[in-house]
Every structure is written in structure tokens, then in C-alpha cells.
Amino acid sequence: MISSNSKVRIGIVGSRFQADCIAASVKAMPEEMEVVAVASPTKGNAEAFARRHGIPRFYSDYRELLKDPEIEMISITAPNRLHAQMTIDAARAGKHVVCEKPLCVTLEEADAMIDACAKAGVLLMYAEELFFAPKYVKAKQMADEGAFGRVHLVKQGEKHSGPHSDWFWDVNQSGGGALMDLGCHGIAFCWWFLGKQKVKSVYAQLSTQVNARRTQGDDEAITIIEFENGAIGMVESSWNRPGGMDDTIEVFGDKGQTYADMLMGNALPTYSEVGFGYAVEKASSTKGWTYPVFEEHWNYGFPQEMRHFARCVRGKEKPISDGETGRVVQEVLYAAYASAGLGRKIMMPFRPKGIAKPIDLWKKPELAQAAL
Helix, strand or coil, X not given: CCCCCCCEEEEEXXXXXXXXXXXXXXXXXXXXXXXXXXXXXXXXXXXXXXXXXXXXXXXXXXXXXXXXXXCCEEEECCCHHHHHHXXXXXXXXXXXXXXXXXXXXXXXXXXXXXXXXXXXXCCEEEECHHHCCHHHHHHHHHHHCCCCCCEEEEEEEEECCCCCCHXXXXXXXXXXXXXXXXXXXXXHHHHHHCCXXXXXXXXXXXXXXXXXXXXXXXXXXXXXXXXXXXXXXXXXXXXXXXXXXXXXXXXXXXXXXXXXXXXXXXECCEEECCCCCCCCCCCCCCCEEECCECCHHHHHCHHHHHHHHHHHHCCCCCCCCEHHHHHHHHHHXXXXXXXXXXXXXXXXXXXXXXXXXXXHHHHCHHHHHHHC
């Protein structure tokens, strides 16, 4: 029997940027959890990652990691197309799952993942760190206390110069472009901030403005979400912003409003003629005027998120973000791509069957039309 106060032992699947964030975040909360293994199929990556983070075991196949009896929870940071199979395999192995966003590629996969974890009696937790970002949590606390009266508009924007990993640019591996990569955050955020209401309709405008040579996906997306009580969520997603990560929210009610810039408010206005090591995620240069951030992972909410998930495994907390959260986001992603394809608002629920990937609903509007 595992003690309720013992550390939750975690295995990470993947070894790139997000895996680094998770490993560092777990280290920031050492009393609650520890990473004991990592798996990556790329030759040498798992071993290098394990050495870098002081992780005792490494594997080249995630299925070998799942056989490790010490591991209780896995964190999946692999390409989107692999999320479903990895989650189902982990559930069968009796491991709790933390899955990076988006949850998967199709609605059928979302249902299969939720079912597999429910049958196995393990938790499926959806890694939406915006639910834990300190500034955004504070904004929601104020809204829930009534500071802004009835909130009627919530805006979230995430913009940077494009993904770290090559697979993100390949729609066959990712399922879509900036909307899929970044918009999933804003969709989840607006839904959570407004009390997890039902979504009534979705409208999106998508385009490929800068990166047509590199991707078939959208690199610029604007999504408008109408909720059951009439409130609106507006999500702006872009892979076309040089100069580092831009993540902001705006909240408007009849009695007030608030604005939050996740990173810039925690940055040092800095000038350097020679440059230095690192300023902020996605910033390519540190010469001239820059805005180096401090406590970047904390500002994003990653350590707080992983601590929450570890406490859920110990039965101390209930998941704020789970497989159902990921499924809600997946359906809105479907509707947004369909809206862009058809040039019209999509009413919810919207559950087309047999779609290979969300972006097909934009590129092949006939698939969206058939689902109406």
C-alpha cells in the first residue's frame, strides 16, 4: 500500500522542450513527486535527458517504461497523433496519465482514451497549464467574487514565432496548425474562466500568412466562442510573432475589467550590446532591448499543475482539468476548422464521425457540410 504522503513517481514520455518543462517543474515541487524514468525513441535522447535532469532510468520505447513497476503516473509529451495509443497502453498498464494538449487528434480517440482510463480505474488528466498560471488564477478568483459583475467577454491570445519541434508543422502528425497548437489553450481557458458552461456556437477565421512553404496548417487564427449564457470567448492564435512568447488575457464585465500579460509583467526591461543566454521562450536574440523573464515555469503554471496532478493521484484533490476537458476542446477545434472551411458559424454540438484530423474540415469543406 502506497502512503498518501509518499512522493508520486513519474515517467516522462518524450525528451524535447515540453518534457524539459515537466522535469524542471517536478524538481520545483520535490516534496510531492519525482521523475524516475524517461522514454524517447530518438537515439541518445532519453539517456541525455536522464543525465541532464538526474533521472535514474531511461528507455527507447515507452512500452518498456510502462512495464516499470515503480512508475505510478506518466506524462505524455509526444506528438499529438501518438497521444491516444500511449494513453490507452498506459491505462492498461495501470498508470495514471497526464496528457499534454491537445488531448488527441480525433473525437473518437478522445472517447477511447476516456473510456480506457475509466475502465482501468486510473486518472486521465489534461495538461492545461493556463488553469494554474498565477495571474490567470487571480483574474478568475476576482471574477468569481463578482469584481467585474456579469462577465460577458473573455479574450485570450497566444502568439510566437512557431513551434520548436518539426512534427508540429506537419499536419499529419499534429492534426492542424496554430489553432490546434495554441488555440486549444485559449478555448480551454475561456471555457474554464466562464464556469465550464456549454458551448453554443463557434466561428473561426483561419489563414496561412507567413509559413506556407513550411506547413499546410493555419499559422494565424481568430476563434469566437459563444457560451450558453450569452458570454463570448475570443481566441487569437499566431505562429507569426517574432520576439518571443506573447500570452495575454482580457476580461470584461458590466462592473469592471482586468488585463493580464503572463510574461511581460514578470520581465526586466534590459539593454545589452553583446547579448546574453536566454530571455524568454521563442526569443531568437538577446541583443539590444529585451525582456528577460524570471521564474518562467512558475509564471506559466507548470509546477502548480504537476503538484495538483500528483495530489489527485494521492486522492487529496480532484482534477480541475481531465479527459472531459480535452474532449470539450477537441469538439470546439472541430467546429472552428469547419467554420473556417464553410465561412459560417457552427452551432454546437458538432460531432462529425470519421474525420482523420481536424484541419481536414477546413481544407475539405464538404466533410464539414456533410456533418451539419
